[in-house]
Amino acid sequence: MVDVIPAPLDATADGNDSFELGPDTGLAAGEGAAGTERWLRGTLGAATGLPLAPRDAGADDVVRLSTDPQVTRELGEEGYRLTVERTGVHLVGGGPAGLFWGAQTLRQLLGPDAHRRAPLPGGRWRLPLVHLRDSPRFGWRGLLLDVARHFMPKEGVLRYLDLMAAHKLNVFHFHLTDDQGWRIEIERYPKLTEIASWRTRSKFGHRASPLWEEKPHGGYYTQDDIREIVAYAAERHITVVPEIDVPGHSQAAIAAYPELGNSDAVDTTALSVLDTWGISSNVLAPTDTTLRFYEGVFEEVLELFPSRYIHVGGDECRKEQWSESVTAKTRIADLGLTDEEELQSWFIGHFDAWLTARGRRLIGWDEILEGGLAKNAAVSSWRGYAGGVTAARAGHDVVMCPEQYVYLDHRQAPGEDEPVPIGFVRTLEDVYRFEPVPAGLTDAEAGHILGTQANVWTEVLEDSARVDYQTFPRLAAFAEVAWSRLPGPAERDFADFERRMATHYRRLDALGVAYRPPAGPRPWQRRPGVLGRPIEGPPPNR
Secondary structure (H helix, E strand, C coil): CCCCCCCCEEHHHHHHHHEEEECCCEECCCCCHHHHCCCCCCCHHHHHHCCEEECCCCCCCCEEEEEEEEHHHHHHCCCCEEECCCEEEEEEEECCCHHHHHHHHHHHCHHHHHHHCCCCCCCEEEEEEEEEEEECCCCCEEEEEEEECCCCCCCHHHHHHHHHHHHHCEEEEEECEEEEEECCCCCCCCCHHCCCCCCCCCCCCCCCCCCEECEEEEECCCCHCCCCCCCCHHCCCCCEEEEEECCCCHHHHHHHCCEEEECCCHHEEEHHEEEEECCCCCEECCCHHHHHHHHHHHHHHHCCCCCCCEECCCCCCCCHHHHHHHHHHHHHHCCCCCCCHHHHHHHHHHHHHHHHCCCCCCEEEEHHHHCCCCCCCEEEEEECCCHHHHHHHCCCCECCHHHHHHHHCCCCCCCCCCCCCCCCCCHHHHHHCCCCCCCCHHHHCCCCCCEEEEECCCCCCCCCHHHHHHHHHHHHHHHHHHHHCCHHHHHHHHHHHHHHHHHHHHHHHHCCCCCCCCCCCCCCCCCCCCCCCCCCCCCCCC
């Protein structure tokens, strides 16, 4: 059997024989294969200690890499065919991305130790003889990482891009701004990094916890850091989608530039970067000053991120200050709007038109449906399926990321041992049985489902070990949902997935991932006495 995760489209093993890589094994790269050749030589070369020198494609003992229009027609740009014979290997991609995903499968077939950074003594590198075809179900296979609540240094982000690539995920949703911190350098607005990028202390645990970490927390990425992250991702065929949250989740920005807030409703000069969790009532003022400021922000963001999609948040925007603000009320009247919901729709619509004029597409959380959805906007459906269904039926594109299935900060099991338990219990099997396409859509409506995404929010994830624990192993199940053409949720063979996970845990060990073990957290992974917010019972299926 082929213990690959995510499962391929089809695979046929040819007996128990194998092809063994050795000191004389070479790489032969055809057109479109240079990037994968470079990655294989660097990554597998480090793990195996083999030189994997350039060789002629016609020789034996060669791993041949190429792209082929026939594979493109059959399996798409991200599809590939892998053939392992006694004399060598032929990996053919529908395009450079497909070739790269095939290289991830090749690495898995070599065994867990192929995921290490240096060779172990006595290692032998055998590939089973196999004929394998593969292609993804969805074009958007995403992971959101929240670096605003708890900052993740650049090296940690690069590591997560490698982990995404190993699981054939191809969209990195980079949540860069929130009430608790601003994480990207904007050269024309230096106070965003001088003031908004750090807070004086942090709540430890859920916001109802009495515990505080009484030390400053912060950090940001320079523009060169961002360029490096984007380039590193592109080498791995991952698109980085930045999120700059407007008009809510903006207290950090207002603390740096008080004129952005509703200064006729509250004293915005007295605000600081939020040090606890939850939804701040301090939101952006609907003024021309605010619009021009964020146009300046987005101008620099567009220079740094080539992604077609730019995420603007749009979620959880509290309206109390707008209700009290004469400026906001005047804007509503001048625009002929009905209420604050339509005012938020106008705000999002402004940036929808602004981004469209520059060849980009706005995407936002499903609250942007309220008050009327902007003309060209796509929707991240997080509050269940309903927002995605509404958007798809209205002809808008959707990324499905319902919290009751793919919010990986939610706890993985019941019981007191789970560290800082948040939300509903979402087990490995629950994630494996997630179906991204809502029931009841027509084929045309279902065609608007771009794909799916798992979200990792970091309010209670204070370091990379906590991020690892919450993310893995469930991200492996999510990756199979996003990539593989699985049957309906009830018919999925979770027992077979668990069997393949036995090997995959060893890969995660080799990669240094601090995942949750199947039997429960290790002693050092627990957080006794730190308050969470568990929600009992099954989540709503809305």
